[in-house]
Amino acid sequence: MDKISTVFKKTHNVLREKIRNKRMGHQSNTAAQPGEEKTGPNSESLRQKGAGVHPQSPCGHILKFPNLINMVNQCLKQKSLDFICPVCEEQWNWSQVRGQLLLSQAQTVVLETQVNCIMQDLPDVYKKCPVCSSILRRPMDSAGRPCPFSSCVLCPYTHHFCWSCLAPWVFPDAAGFGQCSNRSCHVVATLLACETVTDSGSSVVGCPVFRACPECYTLTTPQSNSKYTSCLECAHRFCYICLDSETECAQREEDPYLRPACKKPRAERQKFIT
Numbered sequence: 001m002d003k004i005s006t007v008f009k010k011t012h013n014v015l016r017e018k019i020r021n022k023r024m025g026h027q028s029n030t031a032a033q034p035g036e037e038k039t040g041p042n043s044e045s046l047r048q049k050g051a052g053v054h055p056q057s058p059c060g061h062i063l064k065f066p067n068l069i070n071m072v073n074q075c076l077k078q079k080s081l082d083f084i085c086p087v088c089e090e091q092w093n094w095s096q097v098r099g100q101l102l103l104s105q106a107q108t109v110v111l112e113t114q115v116n117c118i119m120q121d122l123p124d125v126y127k128k129c130p131v132c133s134s135i136l137r138r139p140m141d142s143a144g145r146p147c148p149f150s151s152c153v154l155c156p157y158t159h160h161f162c163w164s165c166l167a168p169w170v171f172p173d174a175a176g177f178g179q180c181s182n183r184s185c186h187v188v189a190t191l192l193a194c195e196t197v198t199d200s201g202s203s204v205v206g207c208p209v210f211r212a213c214p215e216c217y218t219l220t221t222p223q224s225n226s227k228y229t230s231c232l233e234c235a236h237r238f239c240y241i242c243l244d245s246e247t248e249c250a251q252r253e254e255d256p257y258l259r260p261a262c263k264k265p266r267a268e269r270q271k272f273i274t
């Protein structure tokens with residue numbers, strides 16, 4: 001009777017409820033938490049009491065800086081973005097962890113780079129919510145298989161999106177499992193999950209091995225040793241790094257055909273809905 005979207009909403013609500021209960025528990029009944037009874041001086045230093053619900057911490061626990069950075073470094077070393085509160089084991093999102101860290105801009109860039117590398121390496125496990133950009137872990141269905149769509153607990157409203165291409169996931173009939181609304185789902189899935197060019201001699205090193213033609217969305221790969229590439233479908237020539245047309249990109253360069261780099265930063269992985 002329940003269609004998948006309803007089940008999803010229920011799970012979502014149960015999760016919200018769980019989080020709320022945990023918060024209440026921590027606020028009103030801290031001393032009675034059995035796990036926290038054995039708080040020696042060491043665990044005590046893990047948290048600052050009485051903080052209540054912190055905007056950056058879903059469970060209300062605020063870790064002291066050395067403990068927090070230690071937890072973050074251990075996760076990143078294990079190539080994981082599953083940040084867990086050491087006091088109550090509530091899952092923390094990267095944006096919440098980053099909000100507590102209060103690092104300098106340079107330090108944030110270093111950590112963000114590591115986080116992005118992990119996301120890049122594990123597109124089947126982590127994706128960014130297409131609405132709020134929070135990093136999400138792929139949900140599993142009741143049989144323990146990766147779910148083809150996801151929702152975001154951090155967005156203020158419930159929405160479902162396709163895990164492969166991030167387009168809205170729709171439920172055309174009440175009994176159905178739903179489907180991706182994007183006709184280019186396979187193309188975008190490839191663009192978001194493909195490997196990157198690792199050959200340091202290539203002028204497009206670091207770019208995804210597939211780009212879509214900005215004019216007709218046909219998949220292309222780098223050609224010869226130039227940053228400019230021709231679409232095999234419509235012959236549009238564009239820069240594989242910045243995705244501008246060859247004319248636009250070359251105008252900015254003094255010697256566009258000798259200088260391999262592009263003046264504009266590398267364009268993000270492409271995603272679009274058709």
Ligand SMILES: [Zn+2]
Binds near residue numbers: 060061087090
């Ligand atoms: Zn906690």
Ligand SMILES: [Zn+2]
Binds near residue numbers: 129132133134154155
């Ligand atoms: Zn979101």
Ligand SMILES: [Zn+2]
Binds near residue numbers: 162163166167180182
């Ligand atoms: Zn899709």
Ligand SMILES: [Zn+2]
Binds near residue numbers: 213217234235236
């Ligand atoms: Zn084209």
Ligand SMILES: [Zn+2]
Binds near residue numbers: 239242243249262263
């Ligand atoms: Zn360019």
